[in-house]
Amino acid sequence: MIEILEPGPLATVQDLGRPGFAALGVPRSGAFDRAALRLANRLVGNSDDAAAIEVTLGGLEIRLTAAATIALTGAPCPGAPDWGRAVSIPAGASVRLAMPPSGLRSYLAVRGGVGAAPVLGSRSTDTLSGLGPDPLRRGDVLAIGRGAGEVSGAGALGSPAGDAILPIRFGPREDWFTAAARASLVGAAWIVRPESDRVGIRLDGPRLARAQDGELPSEPVLPGAVQVPSDGRPILFGPDAPVTGGYPVIAVVTGLDRAAQLRPGDPVRFSSGRG
């Protein structure tokens, strides 16, 4: 069992989410940094879709009631065991993650996987819909699943260091914006606003002006969509994004893992690959 001594600002159970239910109004959810989750699972011999703990800005402290093998990936936190490899923890020992100097989300996988009750095939906490387990609280106890493959050696860590440049593809509603707005999207250095969360990363920068007025009837939305509300400040949707939205999506980010590590105040750029 895993006892939660301190959850930190936000710790949730996450696997690869529950894709396939958007037509019923269910967000995909799942780990924000999916590469980091996969790596943590592989390190301890779990399947890619096993559930782990997603830790936001460190602060997590756990105690293991029995000896266990864990792996930590994502934003490295001081004070924790080795990052990026399987580590054996003796029974009764605790693990504490301090605040990471950079990056935002860390993943703690345990050999066997975190055993919460699945909802629509996933153990992920959906912070928008309230599906899946509640965010972790002090005193919570998580079961550990059984059955895992071979523990693997150290993995290549995707480091959140360096400037964040997120690849985008313009559309579906780029024509709702002026040419200047489209140029600003890829030309500007955007700053992550504090109101960002698993639903969306809210950005500050030049206001993106519309080329046409009016309202868009509700359209399907996916994680990665860059939606621009009427105030002209873009929101990059995360895993817990709603399944429909009424504001135009100017572009879609084609990989969210790096975005998962953006914290308030961080700069971020978009790159379209267009000349």
Place this chain on the structure above:
Amino acid sequence: MRLLPYGDEALLAEPEDPATVLALVAALRDEPGVREVVPAARTLLVRAAAGDLARVGARLRELATTAGAGACPPDGPQVTLDVHYDGLDLDETAAQVGLEPDGLVRAHTAGSYVVAFCGFTPGFAYLTGLDAALHVPRLAQPRTRVPAGSVGIAGEFTGVYPRSSPGGWRLLGRTDADLWDLARTPPALLAPGTRVRFRSA
């Protein structure tokens, strides 16, 4: 039909006739390579592997020419919801559309509705088929809490709040029906394509 890019692994289709959205969704569901199809008010989103997108797009264009002809919604299950028409906005909304409250209830129960799409919260269905005389804008100030089972109207849609949440629809009444039940398959009582009638309880 317009096909719009949506990242590397999806595309957004905008058929000329929005009434064909559900027929296209149904036709695409078993198409090889299609991972998910999500309808909305005028568009549908299709998820597929990057390598399958071009073929799926071509298939969509093909289907649009045939599905466009009939434009009738596919035969979904039929659900009748018993409603207590005692909603907070019943009197005011009736006055707004020039009816007595009883007349508004008659107009609402006379309609045959179809779930066009879900959104907002799990199991929240947007039902089309609302009498055009009943199209009224949502509340200027949304309520912070609307009780589960509340039946409302907003714009061209009517719908039921599956659980307590904030909301800006005009509330006509409430139903005891269980709109969202994880023990059921699918958990949503009102999934896209489901045909719905309201009955005064």
